[in-house]
Amino acid sequence: MVLFLLLAIVSVAASIAMITARNSIHSALFLVVNFFCLSVLYLTLNAEFLAAVQIVVYAGAIMVLFLFVITLLNPGREESSDRLTGQRPIAFALGLALLAEIALLLSQSSLRERLGTFPPAAPFLEQVQSKISGQPTAPVGNVQAVGIELFTTYLLPFEIVSLVLLLAVIGAVVLAKRQLR
């Protein structure tokens, strides 16, 4: 509980800092902080694989890419003041409204009950039992369970994601490569 609160506070604070930081490098770093917090939270949720991916892919790869680009484009440049009058207040108002709606959602007791405490964690094996043939040699860990899911139920999406990545590669090449002419 304490851990959660701590992480929650840090992550929210980091996220707010991220969207308010004048310097984009700071923003990126605050986002990394946030990602770390989330990664720990994934651990508390028995999602070790996700936690690892969060660190490796997100905080590692993606954010590094971000930092590269930031430094490439405009290291340390401050944003000029907002030209769009009213944009900020309305944005905040709408953000608050969204939050208020969620708060309202939670004020409904039935939902609070459903979102009550977590049930005791079931072993991963149980969760993927139906998708395994024969006896497992060892208890299944989180990574293994995710893998089993990916190659059974989520086989098609998994394959399809490759298309997404392919597209991304082509896109990056098309958009970023120098004009050939």
Add this chain to the structure above:
Amino acid sequence: MELVWYCLLLPLAGFAINAVFGRWLPRRGHGILATIACFGAFLAACAVFVNFLGLAAADRQRTLILYNWVVAENFRATFGAWLDPLSVLMLLIVTGVGFVIHLFAIGYMADEAEGQQRFFAYLNLFIVAMLVLVLANNYMLLLVGWGGVGFASFALISHYYYREEAADAAVKAFIMNTIGDVGMMLGIFLMWVTYGSVEFAGVFTKANSAGTGTITAITLLLLVGALAKSGQVPLHTWLPDAMAGPTPVSALIHAATMVTAGVYLLARSWPLYELAPTTLTTITWLGAITMVLGALIGLVQTNIKRVLAFSTISQLGYMFLAAGIGAYSAAIFHLLTHAFFKALLFLAAGVVIHAVGGNEDLRQMGGLRGKLRSAWLAYGVGGLAIAGIPPFSGFFSKDEIIYSAFTSSRSNIVLGLLTLLTGGLTAFYVFRSFFLAFYGASRAETVSTNDGSHHGGLHPPGATMVIPLAILGVLATIGGLIQIPDLNHAFETYLEPVFTYPTHLAATGPAAGGATYWTIAIIAAALGAIGIGVAYFLYVARPALAANLAQQFAGIHRFLYNRLYIDQLYDLLFVRTTRWLSRTLNRGVDRLIDLLVNGIGLLVREASMTLRDVQSGYVRHYALMILAGTVLIIAYVLFGGL
């Protein structure tokens, strides 16, 4: 084919040939063709008449149906002729006088460079329309003739279309007549709704079946038509203007035939009118007012045709009055004689105008007696006839009306006196014009010589112009003899089957004041003579006195001269208001409606511009919109779904 159809066919053929092939005819060919056509029609009419006289009185009512004209459900209007003594008489008048005037017109129009084809074609068309009018066996067909003569009148008044006043007069005549047409149409609709028929036979046999109120409405509405056509107050203002047409047109259409259609309508519809006392009273008084006003205005007019026009109005007033008091026969009798002497007067005036090069102003004539003997004689005869001097025709017909005005139970002494008095006035103004034109010194020095064909003195009438004068002169002189009270009732007897005589009209009883017919006749004739005498005194013996009098009574003079300012009043009341209303509708209301319509378009356009502003190009605005939409949808889900 019945003979009577030839009366229609021949002038129609004349019209068609002139209209379609006229351009290949020689210049005089149009007139000759038209005159022959009209003469043929006259011969046919005579044959019809002779045949007719051979029939027993009771059989003198026939209906000839040519074909079903308009049939829609139970509404039926045939194209048919209603032959009875009245319509045959009208047939004779129209074709007869028509022929004479056609003949006259050949000479009169001979000098016209162009337009003869048009003129004679329309003249024939007029005869056709007028015959349809008098022969029609139902009101709808009558309306065809009614409209047709109106059209012919329009076309002929505007013969000199390049003169603004002629064009205006033609339009005015047609519009005023259309007012009448509207009234008549409404009357016919009401008649049809009431009786389920518009055929004379159908209506008259059932005349009694309707309430007095309805009949009064029908007759009043028909009366509107009659008033307009016959130039009666208050729809008389077109007739004087119509004199802008060539003089034969004035003689034929605006004196002898068309304008009497109103009287014909009243006489034809007498079974209805007899059931509507209110209408009859209206007719009587309108007739009386017209009679007097026409005479009064006629006193001071300086245009010779205008004088005659007002005289026509006035004489038609007599006829209306007669019809109003039930003396239909007298009205028709006067119609007949009037056709003779008024046509004669117009033709004589035409000769004069023709001779002096188109000038119609009495003040620029004078002293023509010696130079235009035929015209002088004709005008004189016509004048004597209209003045009611025995034994000229007007004497008998007018006195019949005057006598009826004194004796009819529907009349009263005031009307009687008015008819008498107007007789005197008539004599005066006609002879005023007579003396002004033919006596004294010539005042023609200001005659315009612009018109190339007319310079070089007077233009003597040719034979084709003199012969008609002679024919009409004879008729105007002796025409009245067919009906002499106490001696000869030929006319009345002839018409007897038409007017099963109203019982309340004493045929020849003692007048209200105890006077007999002949007493009244003598008084009337005397008044006529006095009128002539005064005219002679003022315009021949002491010409200066007339001018003096005019100056002395300048106000009245001007009032009368300007025709009581009725034209101006109408202009103010109707023409201007209509125009104002139309302009307001056009510039105001219609534009407003258009604006409303276009306003919707503008609104859309404005909305579109607003939406374009919202589409600011800033991504963050777009994101804002998405978020706002999301918040709204979630709000609906949470609150609306609860």
Add this chain to the structure above:
Amino acid sequence: MVDIITPAIDTGAILPLCIVAAGALITLLLELFIPPQRRSWLGYFAFATTLVGIASCVPLWNNGRYAFSDMIRIDNFAIFAMILILAATALSVLLAIEYLELMEINLGEYFPLILLTAAGMILLVLANDLILFFISLEILSIGLYILAGFMRGNRLSEEAALKYFLIGSFSFGFLVYGTSLIYGASGTTNFTSLAIALGDEQIRTSPLLLVGFALVLVGYGYKLALAPFHSWTPDVYSGAPTSVTAFMSVGTKIAAFAALVRLLLTGIPNLREDWAPILWAIAIVTMIVGNIAAVTQHNIKRMLAYSSIGQAGYVLIAVVATNSAQRTIVNEAMQGILFYLLAYTVMNLGAFAVVVALTRADQEQLDIPHGYSGLAHRHPWLAGLLSIFLLSLAGIPPTAGFIAKLTVFRAAVAAGYWPLAVVGVITSVIALAYYLRVIILMYRGPEREVTEEPKAIPIPLAVVLVVCVLLTLQLGIVPGFALDWAQQSLFVIAR
């Protein structure tokens, strides 16, 4: 090691998808071996691929099934949509060949990207799971982001790409978050399971689910350019290369509408009362906003963009009508959706094809007063064709657009949504205003001083124009075959 039971790999079910994806890869490879001046061969190859793809759909007809652990559902409805998508792709490819050369976008990646995007669209149609749904949505989105920015160095194209990208990712965030809520509420993301789960009253009424659904709807709304999620559309449509705009304006709509119907009818059929009013309101706003905003546009691509927003509103009318409790009316509505999409594809592609045909030597004619004024004098044929396409978009008989509107309005009236039909016709009149404005200008506008010789229309483009105009007229005059086809596409497969 653990042996896992891999699900049956039902390649047959995804054969069209495989063919298109494979075609994309081969095209990509081919580019290496084809001399630059023969790049158009790539286009013809891509065209051939789509035709093969269409052919591969045929054996699936009336042979619907679920596959890959219920991840996809293939039925006649999906096949109709797939064929439509592939046909639209085929036409877009033909449309692009000459255009790209003219605009000097001589990049071989264009056609692979188009094919990959089309693959994403096909997958979107097949998806029976929210996961697959957002993955395929992302494929087609990423493909289109790239294509929109394809004219490198062109500011407008780049701006379009970034705007599209930012708004797309933003909406994608909503979509994913909404999916997580649905998942949280029901424990599943699979449409089939979802429908079963929603049988539980507690789950069905869970506000979590409803909010999740609302957020997912935002994702759809963005992709379908429904107001108020439409705002990227005009900017992207006008900034992107015209051939891309043509492709995305039809392909995306077909795929996303098919997916929306799939979600609504098979995923959450029990939520009718909840989504119908929302879509009702969105339909009205979309029709009004799209059509009104188009009235004052000067750029023909922007105008067509707004017009496509309006058209989406009309399709949405039929989507709302699927809410009806009566099966026949639902069928009618679905038939309306499919027919409308078919008609929209040919008439909209046709209109864009004319815009493309007017492109000459690096110069696009997009400004309506300038480029289209007096066009009938210079290009009577193109002007005539454009008139037909625009009149069809406006719904004037005897064109496809009229029958399309008729089917949609008919379904709406039958389902009791006649107010939607009334709004539909009123906005149609507004729409008429801007379509007609172009036609007036073409026929009456002052003739521009043009010295250049009228250029012959390249054959691929001519093919597109002819196909589009023939179909536009045929669907308007004898729509029976298409209606029958749409009718047969409604068979719902039995498990």
Add this chain to the structure above:
Amino acid sequence: MAPLSYYFILSALLFTVGTVGVLIRKNPLIVFMSIELMLNAANLSFASFARAQNLMAGQVIAFFVIAIAAAEVVVGLAIILSIYRTRQSVDVDDLNVLKG
């Protein structure tokens, strides 16, 4: 262990912060990061619901989301880069040629 609703609230908070970030920042990179934040909020939500239901699916979905996000980042950054090349500036608000 904190109840599920806490996780839910946290993810909602992060999501909202992310949306607000998109709205208020002009630097496309930060806007982009905000979007990443939104996706992460969703992932947190997936993971926590997965835990609550003891189902692996949520975790797998989160994995897919991360994969897609990675692809998106690549394309997004490429677009930003190419714009920077043309304009030498990357301000979202400067992209307003297309409008109306």
Add this chain to the structure above:
Amino acid sequence: MSDPPILSILIFLPVIAGVLCIVLPGQRNSPNAVRWIGLVAALLTMVLALLLLVGTTPGARGMVLEEQYAWVPQFGMSYHLGADGLNILLIALTAILTPPALLASWNRLGERPGLFVGLILLLEGTITGALVSLDLILYFIFWEAMLVPMYLLISTYGGPRRGYAALKFFLYTSIGSLLMLVAILYLANAHLTRFASASPTFDLPELLGTQLSFTEERWLFLAFALAFAIKLPLFPLHSWLPDAYSQSPVTVLVLATMLVKVGAYSFLRFAIPLFPNAAAEWLPILATLATIGIIYGGLIATVQRDMVRLLAYSSFAHLGFIGLGIFAFDRRSVQGSLLQMVNHGVSSGALFLIVGMIIARTGTSNLTELGGLARRWPVLTGLFVLAAFSSLGLPGLNGFVGEFLILLGSFRTQRILAAIATVGVLIAALYILRLFRRTMFGVERSPAIRSGLISGDLSVREILALAPLLILIIWIGVYPSPFLRRTEAAVNQTVQAITIPAPTANALTTGATASVPEPIR
């Protein structure tokens, strides 16, 4: 059916010829080909239509000619055409008016003669289609489709404000018709759901008598009526008409007069029979609007400076008569309206042609710049006289018969309105005579004859263009029975089928009609 599909031929012969004209290559340099193709097609159509008219047995009940094929069975749309007394005159008239329109445009085809000729033929075909359709959707298709050629004619060949006018014309008339489409769909759906055995249909005979609540009926009637009232046009909905007419190429207006009459006809064919109860409620109101239109349009026409605008408003007023006749819903008035539709086509058509000829000679349509033309062109003047007096309803010519019957019949059911409308006859005289007098009479005042304008009197071609119209003007005036007989049975059927409550006490004079048996309707 072994008979040749005459109705289809009447529609598609002009349509096909029209398309042919449009696509014919090389027309810019040699317009003769398209001219003759157009004229021959139009003449063939005319001959066929006249044969149809002559071959029709007067008094026949029901459809004298009918074609029905399944078309889109999925929706219940059928290709159902029919001709009976209600439309047969209009079909023939459409066919008769087309050759004059082509002949009059002969030398004024502009740069793309094929387009002009083709659009005229397309207009003819679509108008005929709208007139003969008995399937509501088919009807709607033709109804909308006929706007397109007219729109293109205005926007391509029209006056200086053609863009505005064309757009307004199209949008204004569309808004009504599209609402009607919704009403059609609603009606068909109601039919489908309320008859257990019904299959979807848009067939008029089958939809007649669909059970509707009164509220539904009222709204549906209003939707139909709005469409037709805009087209007719009725009083406050007329503002498209003057703009559209005055910006159209004048020669086209001959045919355009048919366009508006489809609106009037449609009231009789569709709106009233389909929704009799609502019609009963609304007919008096519509009749009032029509009457307002007569007076209002007439008065405005009296102050127009532009000849074509004057005629446009005069058309508006005349159409008011037609409307009144229909809305009064008396058998005679309805028959009168049908006849008057022909008359209006003929008379106004002739006037439009003549005014077009004047404009072609003087280069202006402004009345204040004209005058005294009678001297210059006597033949033109003579024919103008005929057309003008036909238009103002001179007894003995065609217009009178129609107006008389309309007013007569209306006088029975709508007495006060009929009385007011009769005044419209007077107003008609005012504006027509003003037009005639200002152009033909008075001091000669035509602007200097510019180069490129015709200076001579009417050519043989122009006379030929006018001839059929002028013949009809006289024929119908003198012998209208053949026309009336052909409409009688259908009008009876239509009117009899519907009970309109007898008018309440609006007798002109109290107690006038009560005692007298009402003439049988």
